[in-house]
Amino acid sequence: MSETITKNRLISLDALRGFVMFWIMSGEHIMHALAKAIPIPVFIWMSSQLHHAEWNGITFYDMIFPIFLFVAGVSMPYSFENKMNLAGVKTPIELPSKEKQKIYRSMLKRTCVLLFLGFVVNGLLRFDGFDQTRFASVLGRIGLAWFFAGLIYLNFDLKKQLVWFTGILAGYYLAMKFIPVPDFGAGILTKEGSLEGYIDRLFLPGRLHSTVYDPEGLFSTVPAVATALLGVFLGTFLKTYNYFSSKNKLVVMLVSAIVLIGIGIIWDYDFPINKHLWTSSFVCFVGGFSILFFTFFYLIIDLLGFHKWAFPLLLIGSNSILIYIAAEGLVDFKHTAEYVFGGIIKFLPFIWQPVFNALSVTIVQLILLYFLYKKKWFMKV
Template structure:
């Protein structure tokens, strides 16, 4: 067994690759499979690869927060060398000069993610600000990760917990009690929510859904708690203590169950809602994020069974690049049709959409393998 709690965790790349797979092409494979072979399990899987219309949750709603959670888990490991070289015990004890360097690095990363988010949303089409969506998935990752990092660098664990719960409770209170003009307080609809009102009031450009944006200004606040939850897991896994790795993983799993139950209880007054990134959503998905991580960590890093996950590692090690490429910057469908289209036409007609979708995944993995072998990674 490997008991690695330092350095790069293969399980993190694999988990990152697992959630990114569904975005880059996996969803299309499953949708096509459900049409070709409409058995209950495939139909259910296909139904889980759509966002919930408003309240409620599907697996697809979990992808984004799990990715952000993983970014949080990585933070204590990425700063470990700096902490060791500075001769201090924790990130909050780092010298001011060292922290200043880290802040600048974090600002650069966040700025790059914001700009890449603009590009994915069509900034380079030059259609004018009114037609350009400025809020983005990459932008939220950058901002939530940045503010979680600021908290991690300046507060001990107890105060980080206060920030975590304070953000969730504060967001709940504001959303429920601050009145929105023409709607009043606590109206959790697309038009009547405080989040939607703030987006319409303050967010320049085009909103994703006209009256609100799922990656808008105010709902980015609880996303900081999602990233912080990952920071807590990374810290607990890395820090030296009397608990064995097995006990730590068990405690993580128990914490995950508590969070899921808390999310379900909170759902009665503050519905689980990915669009608003509600506090109940943070708890519920946060619990599943921990369970996903524990599963991947146990199988890959603890037991050493990692060969099966190599395709996921290919995706996870270049996740931002494949996300940007899959969001329209690269026509993988055209390339896959050029390479495999001739063969696919000899398969049964009902199965051709499935093999066409699968061929896109193959082309994407070939590209990622080429980049991986040459150690070409998009570092942000």
């Protein structure tokens, strides 16, 4: 078995990124329509997994965002490899200060762009007024968590990175459990009573997503840094520990995943797994599943070399930010799909029309992504 890396980039990273983004851009609608057309248990269960948990608990849909952030962390050691090679150093902390300053500026620019794009997705350009603008966003959290994880990666060795990771999760847990919130007290993990919600109401400008808190709010972005760090750890392991055989790497990843999932399940009894609050148990539980998903793609694509089947996922993953922004409302793919395929779909049995309507949206999106891929037009942030 041999690793397939293109331009210092694991192909499995783009495939996994494309896999999770597929469900956001249109895949969920296909599955919901299938569950209605063919209401067998497996389709009904899969459809139920494509909704967010109301509060505590978790579904597959809750994992999409953190897996995406995790993948961004995995790619970090690879993205800095050229800079380390040019500087003649083996670890990022050995980089000269001038080189680090250039990296900091580049990272800050990327974060600011993601913050701005998040504002745009939330409707900034509708000019509804400051009070009606939502400033917290998925893209903003990705930018901030990636930025601070990058600072930790560039300035601390692996042992100290692990200390940061542990400290972030433990510190967030202690703060959420023991810092009292006015009118509620300490350890009230509800929308209104949690410390995260209180900080959002106190300091987050504009409109909150859920009135009394924001799922991409200020304080819950702190443990999201730990999610990105988990990806950094995995990327460092794959890139640096070359004395491990491919088989041993897989074993280490599987054991790590099982341990993290176990920690998440145990911690859930005292600090519930909750995507809205991005709890420490949530970071561990989803971190374990992120490793499992990556391990599958890494084994099939990078080690065994079966990658042709994943080409549609690579199309999505190579332009993931662009298709996310477009699918979130900037482009009406449904209208285009109805215009192109609507006449044909009308001849199908009524029960199947919603399924093929949803599929037609995916086809239009993939055609656009294929065109951009062939032109080598990628949205680089």
